[in-house]
Amino acid sequence: MKNYFALEPKRGDKSLLLHVCCGPCAIMPITRLLDEGFAVTAWFMNPNVQPLAEYLRRREAAGECAARLGVDILYADETWDIAAWLRAVAGRDEAPARCAYCCESRVEAAFAKAASLGFSWVSTSLLYSRYQPHEIIAAAGRRLAAPSGPGFVYRDFRTDWQAGIDRSKGWGLYRQPYCGCVYSEADRYRKKLERCKKEAAKH
Numbered sequence: 001m002k003n004y005f006a007l008e009p010k011r012g013d014k015s016l017l018l019h020v021c022c023g024p025c026a027i028m029p030i031t032r033l034l035d036e037g038f039a040v041t042a043w044f045m046n047p048n049v050q051p052l053a054e055y056l057r058r059r060e061a062a063g064e065c066a067a068r069l070g071v072d073i074l075y076a077d078e079t080w081d082i083a084a085w086l087r088a089v090a091g092r093d094e095a096p097a098r099c100a101y102c103c104e105s106r107v108e109a110a111f112a113k114a115a116s117l118g119f120s121w122v123s124t125s126l127l128y129s130r131y132q133p134h135e136i137i138a139a140a141g142r143r144l145a146a147p148s149g150p151g152f153v154y155r156d157f158r159t160d161w162q163a164g165i166d167r168s169k170g171w172g173l174y175r176q177p178y179c180g181c182v183y184s185e186a187d188r189y190r191k192k193l194e195r196c197k198k199e200a201a202k203h
Helices: 023-035 052-069 082-089 097-117 134-144 157-171 182-201
Strands: 015-020 039-044 072-075 121-124 151-154
Touching (some): 015 023, 015 052, 023 039, 023 052, 039 052, 052 072, 082 097
Parallel strands (some): 015 121
């Protein structure tokens, strides 16, 4: 997939709202977009991150990342509602349907927020992760870009994967051990539970 600006000829300024999923994943997208001349504002909007203590840790890391890179950050804390999120994914609580909904809904929210604040462009740090449904995220951005609203800046930020890891570790940013939702947390630690069950069965 080529890098491109969706509907670039229609836009005169480079104000960009970057949806940020977490601090470590935001480092290289912010860096590259700033290098390209965009006026980046980060937007932390992740109602999928559970439990609340985990959300707060990632929120803090995203803020530290933004501060280090010299960009403003906005927080959509009002969107965090675990009961509402679980209802939204009911019936599609298995991957990949759950993951597709999770990413698409955040891209959609970013476009709505950008339009309400008058930004000309939207992008997302979800495009950095090797573990996210990249093509689905990119397709959502292309679909939502319109002449009457914000355009979509696509970049395959995965090419900077190791650079982002190295910098986040150097900065001491919190690096989360699972994607975000309670389902992904269970998947992350399921093998540990199975080992515990096997050990218990020996006694």
